Amino acid sequence: ADYEKIILVGKERTKRSDILYAINELSKINSNVDDTIIVYISSHGTLGYKSPGDLRRYVVASDTKKDMVEQTGLLVDDLYKVFDTCKSRKKVLIFAFCHSGKGKSYLNDDLSKMVSKLKSGFFVKPIEEVSKATIVISASSWGEVAIEDDKLGGDVYTYYFAEGIEKGDLNQDGAVTITEAHEYAREKVYYYTNGMQKPSIETFIEGADPIILRGSINRTGKPLIFGYGESSSNLKLLVNGRPKGVFPSTIVLDEGEFDIELLTASGKRLVSQRLNLKSGEAIEVSRLIPPPRYYGVEFSINYVNYFNDILKSELLPPGLKGGLSFYVRRLLFSNNISGIGLSYYNGNDHILYKNMSIPYNTNLFESSLYTGIYLDIYPDISLSLLVKSGIAYVNRDITFDVPEEYKYESHQNCSSYFAGLPVQLNYTIFHHLNLGIDFEPRMDVMVVDNKTNQYFSISSGISIGLEY
Known part of the structure; x- marks a missing residue:
């Protein structure tokens, strides 16, 4: 995809003020609700007390001091607030640092031993909420580490996310969307790290993903069923009785009429219905789940x-x-x-x-x-x-x-x-x-x-x- 404005913050401009300045500049130049905005932050993470008893997440900048995290670190809440001022309805915030996901709220002993070799991270679940109309992608889930590898030239997720922009056209429609690139990276990272790192995504997009990173839609893609929210976590998809995948993920299917089943982790059947899938169709899995009473x-x-x-x-x-x-x-x-x-x-x-x-x-x-x-x-x-x-x-x-x-x-x-x-x-x-x-x-x-x-x-x- 062609982007009119690209703001890069390299090694020479990684102070706290530089990062905030770059995001504020994005907000200023975003004059159209149909603009696409992507912010990718690959750094280190830590925790600090915003006030007594109020533990929050911070991004570590080049001038962040370990003993003054609250004053010199970049509060994740502040990033959300600045990001929310952007007018665009299509915006993505990507965190490529340790424990930036929303899974387990602790770090076990084995993983703690690896912290000295890997990026420092978060040890508790975040308190802040993610704004709607924003996709938030995290390089790892809670209780996990964002692994770096010298062979890949940096952290594993960033490497495969970039590769996914080139190779991640899952539904074969000629374009790679943000969720397709993440899905490509998610699977590659999982196997590369032997299951130790599971990238996560939180999205409130309805219908097909409108954020295209490469190419353009020049043909009707295959139908797909996707789900990244908490309601779809660990659900298994069966098509005509055969396992097709486990959510959170994007699962590409063929066109036609199929018997669809959703099973919980314990094997309980949550959904059983017949769907007529059409080319180009994108179904969010939560829409198949009966709403709770x-x-x-x-x-x-x-x-x-x-x-x-x-x-x-x-x-x-x-x-x-x-x-x-x-x-x-x-x-x-x-x-x-x-x-x-x-x-x-x-x-x-x-x-x-x-x-x-x-x-x-x-x-x-x-x-x-x-x-x-x-x-x-x-x-x-x-x-x-x-x-x-x-x-x-x-x-x-x-x-x-x-x-x-x-x-x-x-x-x-x-x-x-x-x-x-x-x-x-x-x-x-x-x-x-x-x-x-x-x-x-x-x-x-x-x-x-x-x-x-x-x-x-x-x-x-x-x-x-x-x-x-």
């Missing part, structure tokens, strides 16, 4: 108002109703939410009867079932549209000694059946904690004084839910 519990408090004057004055005055519900997301289909609910209401008012003001207390107990859909409006905001039905038990007690001559019952109860159309707007405060605004119009069929009546009501309120 989420279970939740929700507490709510709503203000209820019935649109019937007699009902409001003699049985159910406007008031607050508390609720508890248990629900499951993706129970029936991908954006389904279904659950059961329990509610309790207590109201107090006075009845005007034969010139008397008679105080009463009403208790209402409800149980319900509901189902519907939820729509993700924004990353942290969703809208639920539900259908709900249930039964209610109403109990009214007179809290006043009514003279016998008035023949007024001091205790009454009845039941009702109801159906509603709840609408809920949810905001995710934290990862598992939701805050909701509720609105529900509903119709009750209630038998009062031996008469069947229909009553319309509207309730609105707030809810807080916890799901896992």
